[in-house]
Amino acid sequence: MTAVTNGVNVQALLDAREVLKGAPEAAQFTWRASASWQSGVHSQIKVESFFGLGEEQNHQAESVFEADHPAIFAATDNGITPIEYLLVGLASCLTAGVASVAENRGIQLRSVESKLEGAHDIRGILGADSDVRNGFNDIKVTFTIDADASKQEIEALVAQSQKRSAVFDALSNPTNITVEVA
Amino acid sequence: MLERGEVANSWRNERWDSLRLLTPNFQSRLPGLRYEGQDPDGYMTMGEVADFIEAFAKVSGAPVRTGVTVTSVRSAGGGFMITHSGGEIHSRTVVIASGACNLPSVPPLSEAVPAGVVQLTPLRYRGPAQVPDGGVLVVGGSATGVQLAAELRQSGRPVTLSVGEHVRLPRTYRGRDVLWWMDASGVWDQRHDEVEDLERARRLPSPQLAGTPGRATLGLNELTSMGVELVGRLAAVRDGRALFSGGLRNVISLSDLKMERLLGTFDEWATADGCAAEVGPPERFEPTRVPERSRLQLDLASGEIRTIVWATGFRPDYSWLGVPVVDAKGQLQHEGGAVTGSPGLYALGLPVLRRRKSTFICGIEDDAREVTGELARHLASSG
Numbered sequence: 001m002t003a004v005t006n007g008v009n010v011q012a013l014l015d016a017r018e019v020l021k022g023a024p025e026a027a028q029f030t031w032r033a034s035a036s037w038q039s040g041v042h043s044q045i046k047v048e049s050f051f052g053l054g055e056e057q058n059h060q061a062e063s064v065f066e067a068d069h070p071a072i073f074a075a076t077d078n079g080i081t082p083i084e085y086l087l088v089g090l091a092s093c094l095t096a097g098v099a100s101v102a103e104n105r106g107i108q109l110r111s112v113e114s115k116l117e118g119a120h121d122i123r124g125i126l127g128a129d130s131d132v133r134n135g136f137n138d139i140k141v142t143f144t145i146d147a148d149a150s151k152q153e154i155e156a157l158v159a160q161s162q163k164r165s166a167v168f169d170a171l172s173n174p175t176n177i178t179v180e181v182a
Numbered sequence: 183m184l185e186r187g188e189v190a191n192s193w194r195n196e197r198w199d200s201l202r203l204l205t206p207n208f209q210s211r212l213p214g215l216r217y218e219g220q221d222p223d224g225y226m227t228m229g230e231v232a233d234f235i236e237a238f239a240k241v242s243g244a245p246v247r248t249g250v251t252v253t254s255v256r257s258a259g260g261g262f263m264i265t266h267s268g269g270e271i272h273s274r275t276v277v278i279a280s281g282a283c284n285l286p287s288v289p290p291l292s293e294a295v296p297a298g299v300v301q302l303t304p305l306r307y308r309g310p311a312q313v314p315d316g317g318v319l320v321v322g323g324s325a326t327g328v329q330l331a332a333e334l335r336q337s338g339r340p341v342t343l344s345v346g347e348h349v350r351l352p353r354t355y356r357g358r359d360v361l362w363w364m365d366a367s368g369v370w371d372q373r374h375d376e377v378e379d380l381e382r383a384r385r386l387p388s389p390q391l392a393g394t395p396g397r398a399t400l401g402l403n404e405l406t407s408m409g410v411e412l413v414g415r416l417a418a419v420r421d422g423r424a425l426f427s428g429g430l431r432n433v434i435s436l437s438d439l440k441m442e443r444l445l446g447t448f449d450e451w452a453t454a455d456g457c458a459a460e461v462g463p464p465e466r467f468e469p470t471r472v473p474e475r476s477r478l479q480l481d482l483a484s485g486e487i488r489t490i491v492w493a494t495g496f497r498p499d500y501s502w503l504g505v506p507v508v509d510a511k512g513q514l515q516h517e518g519g520a521v522t523g524s525p526g527l528y529a530l531g532l533p534v535l536r537r538r539k540s541t542f543i544c545g546i547e548d549d550a551r552e553v554t555g556e557l558a559r560h561l562a563s564s565g
Contacts, residue, residue: 138475156439162432172428173417 008103026053035067042068042078083136087116089167094141097161107153110146139171183244184266186251190235192281197228199309200333202393204325206359209544210234215241223359225393256504260564261526274564275526275557278503278514282532282541283496289321292492294419296482300489304330307491310337314488317341319424319480321416322493323348324387328400330491332392335408342480342487343405344426346415349389350437350470353399355445356452357462360391361542367451369444370539374518377534384513384533387495402434402470413476422483426476434470442466498532519553526560528553 020027029052035045048062066079073081080088091114102109117140124132145154162168185191203210208222215238226234239246251267261274286303295301300314304326307313310333320331323345335341351360364370377383392400402412414427445466452458480487500508507521508514514521514529518536521527530553531541539545 152439152442155435156443159432159435159439162429163436168429168432172414174420174425 004103004106004108006099006103006107006109008100010100010103013100014104028052038078039076040068041073041075042066083118083120086136086167086171087118087139090139090141090165090171091116093165093167094143094158094161097165098143098145098157101157101160101164102147102149105153105157107157108148110148111144112146113144115142116140136171183246184250184252184264185246185248188248189239189246190232192283193228193231193235196305198304198307198330199228201329202227203231203543204388204391204393205361205542205544206393209361209365209542211544211547212238213242213547214238223397224395252502254502254504257524262505274561275528277553277557278521278527278529279531280498282498284499285497286492287495287497288492289416289494291416291419292490294422295424295490296422298485299482299487302489302491304491304493304496310334310339313337313339313491315339316488317486318489318491319344319482319487320491320493322346322387322495323390323402324493324495325389325391327491327493328390328402328405329392330493331405331410332400332408334491335405335410340411340486341409342411342413342477343402344413344416344424345402345430345433346427347387347433348402348437349387350401350441351389351391351399351444352401352441352465352467353391353394353397355448356465359397363448365539365544366457367448367455369447370537370542370545372538374534374536377538380534383538386533403468406471406473411477412473413480414478419482422481424480424482424487426478426480428476428478430476431472434472438469519549520556525564526557528557 029050031050033045033047035043037043043066045065045067046062047059047065049056049058051057065085067082067085068078069075069081070077095112095114098112099109118136119138119140120136121132123129124134143154143158145157147154147157149157187195202225204225206222207217207219207224207226210217210226215234217234238244247268249267252264253267254263254265255276256263256265258272261272262276264271264273264276286305288301288303292301302313307330313334317340318331318334319342320327320334321344323343327343327345331341331343353360355363374380390401392398394400398404406412412430414430415433416424417427418425445464449458449464452461482490497512498514500512500514505521505524505527507516507524507527514532516522516529516532516535519529519532521529529535530550531546533541535541536549536552537545540549
């Protein structure tokens with residue numbers, strides 16, 4: 001096997017897996033975001049700190065996201081809609097997975113492109129039909145991957161990346177959510 | 183040799199009526215005893231398995247004491263004190279051969295199932311007659327799950343099968359039983375210290391196989407054709423509703439890809455071994471048909487589902503084992519059958535104990551020779 005360079009430090013991930021097997025408390029992470037209403041349906045969300053490996057952690061810099069709705073929703077379109085952020089999360093999670101699995105399997109990637117489509121019947125959120133759900137009805141992800149690998153190996157990369165994806169799991173399985181007023 | 187019931191007890195008393203062995207008759211071989219009937223490609227009924235093991239007890243002259251239940255094994259005086267229903271035995275060594283399938287492994291979410299729904303485990307299930315009329319939710323897509331889903335569907339009941347990660351296999355490949363391939367190609371001989379991810383190999387669900395007189399494949403496509411509805415992995419029961427994963431398509435892709443890879447290794451072996459001419463031409467199977475849109479929830483209080491069958495696997499029962507050698511997940515810690523941290527204590531018949539074939543009838547011989555070899559060396563050195 002020739003050395004591949006997809007830029008993923010797989011050894012660090014494998015080492016972490018071994019260490020955390022015996023230290024489940026260190027594996028408990030809390031991810032955070034804080035949002036602040038701007039005006040109309042526009043809000044601003046900041047992400048900087050998180051908790052993990054037993055202590056407070058920080059990203060190298062704070063990230064700021066604008067969320068709004070497009071003009072056809074009679075909104076100001078200062079940023080993408082909240083449900084589009086789910087596609088952002090899913091795309092980035094699966095892509096990271098593809099790169100990691102490829103590195104681990106010794107597959108050199110040249111390009112990994114994906115297109116995501118979420119089918120959404122907005123009668124749900126508008127309360128126009130109580131039989132229609134609020135969220136996506138279906139999400140379709142289409143990968144186009146150029147790599148030193150057979151079609152079957154590429155399909156296996158994509159399948160394994162879904163199997164180990166946090167966002168794929170969060171979207172495809174139910175999650176308990178508590179929303180409180182402080 | 184202490185047996186709580188009679189010889190072949192679990193085969194006689196803890197299996198459903200229609201079950202047949204997953205391995206074909208020609209693989210039913212133990213030291214000094216092999217199948218010699220007219221149907222080498224067939225699959226034994228549970229009665230036939232019990233007879234076969236009974237015959238082996240005689241052929242081998244094993245000193246079996248039946249009707250003796252072990253209630254505890256403790257370390258004592260450089261060996262072990264075994265307490266059983268008829269008294270106590272002190273022994274320098276003990277081999278645990280009670281298997282990995284003593285208790286049904288039912289997920290905690292079963293506690294949230296509404297009271298009106300009957301819940302069954304494979305250890306209590308005997309046949310469709312015992313199941314109320316009406317819909318059945320079978321949870322689990324291993325050999326047990328697909329067999330019970332098929333049988334219950336054939337009894338006329340609407341059946342929904344909840345499928346998580348599973349192992350797809352055709353019953354026959356290139357004209358031979360797929361388990362012939364596993365054995366002949368050397369896959370089953372792969373040793374515990376050669377398997378890449380041993381923990382995973384030991385957790386692998388049983389492949390989707392059934393032993394039927396017609397040697398038919400029984401996978402998700404066959405179940406779909408019978409009218410069984412496929413849904414994703416059961417993720418939660420909330421407010422009386424079963425919630426299923428939306429990831430069905432991916433668990434199906436994973437198992438289709440793995441099957442293709444396995445068949446590819448069989449083909450490579452057949453070519454290299456020179457037996458390619460003796461078997462049929464390579465085959466490739468239709469991809470598993472995935473429902474365009476699988477249901478994500480099911481109202482368990484609506485009456486649509488009258489019964490849930492938990493085909494969610496089994497776990498060993500070590501509640502009698504008073505030696506601290508069981509991990510937090512209830513599994514015995516051992517190295518190829520030599521129990522970790524307790525010299526003189528051994529195990530046999532656990533998944534991938536020393537080889538991939540460890541839990542098959544034809545797989546016990548090699549394991550037993552090596553483990554008893556270690557045991558004899560232990561006795562000689564600690565004498």
